[in-house]
Amino acid sequence: MKRFQPIVALDVPTKRLSLKLLDQFEVEPKPIIKIGMQLFYEEGPDIIWETQRRGFDIFLDLKLHDIPNTVEKGMQSIGHFGVQFTTIHAAGGSEMMAAGLRGLQAGAAEAEVEAPKLLAITQLTSTDEHSMQTEQHVNLSIQESVQSYAKLAQQAGVDGVVCSAQELAVIRPVVSDDFLCITPGIRPDLNVEDDQKRTVTPAQARQLGSNGIVVGRPITQSDHPQDAYLEITKEFLED
Numbered sequence: 293m294k295r296f297q298p299i300v301a302l303d304v305p306t307k308r309l310s311l312k313l314l315d316q317f318e319v320e321p322k323p324i325i326k327i328g329m330q331l332f333y334e335e336g337p338d339i340i341w342e343t344q345r346r347g348f349d350i351f352l353d354l355k356l357h358d359i360p361n362t363v364e365k366g367m368q369s370i371g372h373f374g375v376q377f378t379t380i381h382a383a384g385g386s387e388m389m390a391a392g393l394r395g396l397q398a399g400a401a402e403a404e405v406e407a408p409k410l411l412a413i414t415q416l417t418s419t420d421e422h423s424m425q426t427e428q429h430v431n432l433s434i435q436e437s438v439q440s441y442a443k444l445a446q447q448a449g450v451d452g453v454v455c456s457a458q459e460l461a462v463i464r465p466v467v468s469d470d471f472l473c474i475t476p477g478i479r480p481d482l483n484v485e486d487d488q489k490r491t492v493t494p495a496q497a498r499q500l501g502s503n504g505i506v507v508g509r510p511i512t513q514s515d516h517p518q519d520a521y522l523e524i525t526k527e528f529l530e531d
């Protein structure tokens with residue numbers, strides 16, 4: 293099973309701070325860098341070029357969720373960037389996910405770059421079963437909801453899902469072997485949750501069969517981001 297090096301969420305407000313962090317990751321294996329909405333809305337595509345110039349693969353996490361035509365056009369623009377991964381919300385439905393995939397492939401073809409892997413967000417790792425049931429009015433367990441989104445995402449043709457590693461046991465039996473399961477909500481110390489609800493350690497994510505972990509604050513807010521990254525990498529990649 294494919295296991296990627298950890299994906300570091302660069303959840304900082306400015307280019308200056310992000311470049312300072314990137315300088316910390318001149319190590320092997322180089323992390324995949326996740327650029328999310330805060331940094332992208334602030335700095336625009338320039339932050340992608342700067343990160344690519346430093347030799348990092350990019351996970352552009354903009355979580356598109358809109359009517360199919362709007363998502364298709366938005367994804368067409370994202371397809372131009374030459375990033376390796378990007379995200380869409382499974383809750384938008386199969387028609388929207390298929391439209392997003394079409395747009396992404398069209399954009400990548402226009403720019404003559406490889407299309408990114410498209411990942412569907414299932415239930416955010418900050419959601420617990422109680423809030424899902426009482427606020428989204430989803431009358432299922434978290435496991436059932438995530439499993440159902442994973443099946444829908446695969447039928448729509450996307451490359452994988454984002455979920456908690458806690459749900460992998462129910463997803464794997466219903467998707468193909470090459471379907472990617474990328475898992476945030478990673479905490480080396482499970483006592484530190486922040487706003488995350490469905491957390492696991494890097495070692496648990498490996499044991500549960502995650503293809504890649506997304507880690508933000510445990511690395512970026514550490515006094516020694518490089519040491520924290522290397523420690524987490526060892527825990528996740530080494531059998």
Ligand SMILES: O=C(O)c1cc(=O)[nH]c(=O)n1[C@@H]1O[C@H](COP(=O)(O)O)[C@@H](O)[C@H]1O
Nearest residue numbers: 301415416417454476477506507508509510
């Ligand atoms: O799409 C994501 O990456 C994502 C999905 C999800 O369900 N939960 C989740 O935490 N994330 C992202 O993963 C990162 C987790 O950050 P930390 O909680 O600081 O490790 C953030 O950048 C979130 O946007």
